[in-house]
Amino acid sequence: xxxxxxxxxxxxxxxxxxxxxxxxxxxxxxxxxxxxxxxxxxxxxxxxxxxxxxxxxxxxxxxxxxxxxxxxxxxxxxxxxxxxxxxxxxxxxxxxxxxxxxxxxxxxxxxxxxxxxxxxxxxxxxxxxxxxxxxxxxxxxxxxxxxxxxxxxxxxxxxxxxxxxxxxxxxxxxxxxxxxxxxxxxxxxxxxxxxxx
Amino acid sequence: xxxxxxxxxxxxxxxxxxxxxxxxxxxxxxxxxxxxxxxxxxxxxxxxxxxxxxxxxxxxxxxxxxxxxxxxxxxxxxxxxxxxxxxxxxxxxxxxxxxxxxxxxxxxxxxxxxxxxxxxxxxxxxxxxxxxxxxxxxxxxxxxxxxxxxxxxxxxxxxxxxxxxxxxxxxxxxxxxxxxxxxxxx
Amino acid sequence: xxxxxxxxxxxxxxxxxxxxxxxxxxxxxxxxxxxxxxxxxxxxxxxxxxxxxxxxxxxxxxxxxxxxxxxxxxxxxxxxxxxxxxxxxxxxxxxxxxxxxxxxxxxxxxxxxxxxxxxxxxxxxxxxxxxxxxxxxxxxxxxxxxxxxxxxxxxxxxxxxxxxxxxxxxxxxxxxxxxxxxxxxxxxxxxx
Numbered sequence: 378x379x380x381x382x383x384x385x386x387x388x389x390x391x392x393x394x395x396x397x398x399x400x401x402x403x404x405x406x407x408x409x410x411x412x413x414x415x416x417x418x419x420x421x422x423x424x425x426x427x428x429x430x431x432x433x434x435x436x437x438x439x440x441x442x443x444x445x446x447x448x449x450x451x452x453x454x455x456x457x458x459x460x461x462x463x464x465x466x467x468x469x470x471x472x473x474x475x476x477x478x479x480x481x482x483x484x485x486x487x488x489x490x491x492x493x494x495x496x497x498x499x500x501x502x503x504x505x506x507x508x509x510x511x512x513x514x515x516x517x518x519x520x521x522x523x524x525x526x527x528x529x530x531x532x533x534x535x536x537x538x539x540x541x542x543x544x545x546x547x548x549x550x551x552x553x554x555x556x557x558x559x560x561x562x563x564x565x566x567x568x569x570x571x572x573x574x
Numbered sequence: 575x576x577x578x579x580x581x582x583x584x585x586x587x588x589x590x591x592x593x594x595x596x597x598x599x600x601x602x603x604x605x606x607x608x609x610x611x612x613x614x615x616x617x618x619x620x621x622x623x624x625x626x627x628x629x630x631x632x633x634x635x636x637x638x639x640x641x642x643x644x645x646x647x648x649x650x651x652x653x654x655x656x657x658x659x660x661x662x663x664x665x666x667x668x669x670x671x672x673x674x675x676x677x678x679x680x681x682x683x684x685x686x687x688x689x690x691x692x693x694x695x696x697x698x699x700x701x702x703x704x705x706x707x708x709x710x711x712x713x714x715x716x717x718x719x720x721x722x723x724x725x726x727x728x729x730x731x732x733x734x735x736x737x738x739x740x741x742x743x744x745x746x747x748x749x750x751x752x753x754x755x756x757x758x759x760x
Numbered sequence: 761x762x763x764x765x766x767x768x769x770x771x772x773x774x775x776x777x778x779x780x781x782x783x784x785x786x787x788x789x790x791x792x793x794x795x796x797x798x799x800x801x802x803x804x805x806x807x808x809x810x811x812x813x814x815x816x817x818x819x820x821x822x823x824x825x826x827x828x829x830x831x832x833x834x835x836x837x838x839x840x841x842x843x844x845x846x847x848x849x850x851x852x853x854x855x856x857x858x859x860x861x862x863x864x865x866x867x868x869x870x871x872x873x874x875x876x877x878x879x880x881x882x883x884x885x886x887x888x889x890x891x892x893x894x895x896x897x898x899x900x901x902x903x904x905x906x907x908x909x910x911x912x913x914x915x916x917x918x919x920x921x922x923x924x925x926x927x928x929x930x931x932x933x934x935x936x937x938x939x940x941x942x943x944x945x946x947x948x949x950x951x952x
Contacts, residue, residue: 542732
């Protein structure tokens with residue numbers, strides 16, 4: 378049930394995605410923040426220092442008029458990886474590349490060129506060719522554990538949602554009557570009690 | 575939407591019954607039903623028919639399309655056509671489920687009708703599935719959903735709208751807002 | 761890196777759908793991080809001059825780090841409340857002790873206030889009020905068959921009739937009266 382649908386400020390996925398690291402090189406010095414580099418003993422971060430920083434920080438530092446950092450595109454979005462996906466998107470174990478594959482690609486800091494747009498277009502193609510996996514496994518709601526490594530978080534969520542719809546339909550076709558059910562909250566409490574005993 | 579909610583909407587469809595009692599007109603918010611004359615057919619909403627049948631106050635007359643020959647013709651037409659064919663009712667599956675469950679004794683040839691309806695349903699569901707896959711794959715911008723019935727549309731509701739949402743988001747080059755839609759549907 | 765503690769709270773939300781014990785330790789740690797970032801910034805701001813602009817970069821980084829921490833804290837609180845609200849709809853206004861034990865007092869207060877608002881609203885519908893928690897799915901019949909899962913004792917219905925709900929007994933009861941008891945796990949809806 379969704380009553381309130383605020384913007385993405387409170388989105389758990391959005392926060393987790395923006396915690397992913399990308400490699401950045403600082404263009405300017407940052408006094409008194411040397412301790413962010415584990416390897417350095419200096420007080421300051423000097424220009425040309427390379428550091429893996431979370432996306433939320435990279436994004437913020439790129440949005441300013443004069444850029445404080447240069448960032449490097451993660452390797453999973455580089456040509457060699459793209460070629461693997463182009464060859465056969467369905468057989469790639471996307472979750473192992475990055476569980477937030479799509480979200481990460483879409484959330485990379487904006488560039489002045491149209492690279493972001495091209496990447497988004499590429500992601501769209503990947504999603505479209507892999508959608509079949511979701512549709513196929515939605516047919517058999519019970520075979521999904523096999524797919525854990527293969528699907529990214531986004532795809533998994535879609536599949537779970539599709540499965541629950543499928544299950545509702547099957548229940549209706551078999552039984553016809555909708556039963557009132559015990560709340561999941563109570564079920565979970567009971568399960569835990571059983572474990573403790 | 576839960577299938578039981580679609581069925582609830584289907585309960586508003588009319589069906590003929592032969593009551594075994596007499597009673598005046600009943601005025602309801604959704605319209606008036608009756609008058610009831612014992613032995614004379616009258617059209618009522620399915621929910622009322624089911625309730626009266628359970629109290630053994632009426633006999634339900636099968637819907638006109640619940641006829642094995644007509645249904646077999648529909649099966650053939652559905653097989654021949656690439657697109658979806660028109661169904662006799664926008665709620666054919668739920669109507670069949672409800673009426674066959676509560677009044678199998680009133681509907682001639684109930685078992686065969688049940689099988690035929692299930693055959694049509696299976697045919698159409700697999701057609702729907704392949705057209706969804708094709709639609710997503712070829713990045714269609716619109717789909718022709720003529721003659722899809724309520725329960726069929728509902729069956730893809732758990733997957734397709736969100737998938738299309740994701741695709742739209744990617745087409746727009748990924749602005750940091752839309753992906754949350756999956757998060758917020760609890 | 762900044763925000764390392766705060767993200768733990770978000771992982772906690774992500775890994776488990778339930779309301780876990782309020783993570784006071786980490787919550788406090790994040791607040792401290794915000795405070796220390798703030799203090800350093802106020803120190804550094806005064807050192808910025810026209811010739812020495814470098815501290816400005818550090819101020820910006822810390823500023824975003826504060827915002828990030830704040831966002832994580834608020835998201836943590838927000839989702840806990842959302843879950844609590846969901847539970848209100850499933851279980852009614854009396855929470856099992858397993859859940860109340862995990863709430864902080866502000867959350868308990870919020871729950872009471874939310875319950876009160878709901879009750880006021882429900883009373884205001886129609887002449888005698890309407891219980892909007894009932895019939896979440898279209899009802900098929902007025903009475904349903906239920907099995908009692910646990911000893912509950914005597915239960916009085918709206919019409920004054922009293923039923924003794926003992927474990928493993930079967931009853932045919934008005935649907936509107938036992939829907940809440942089914943969701944609370946006292947009764948089980950069985951097929952007739």
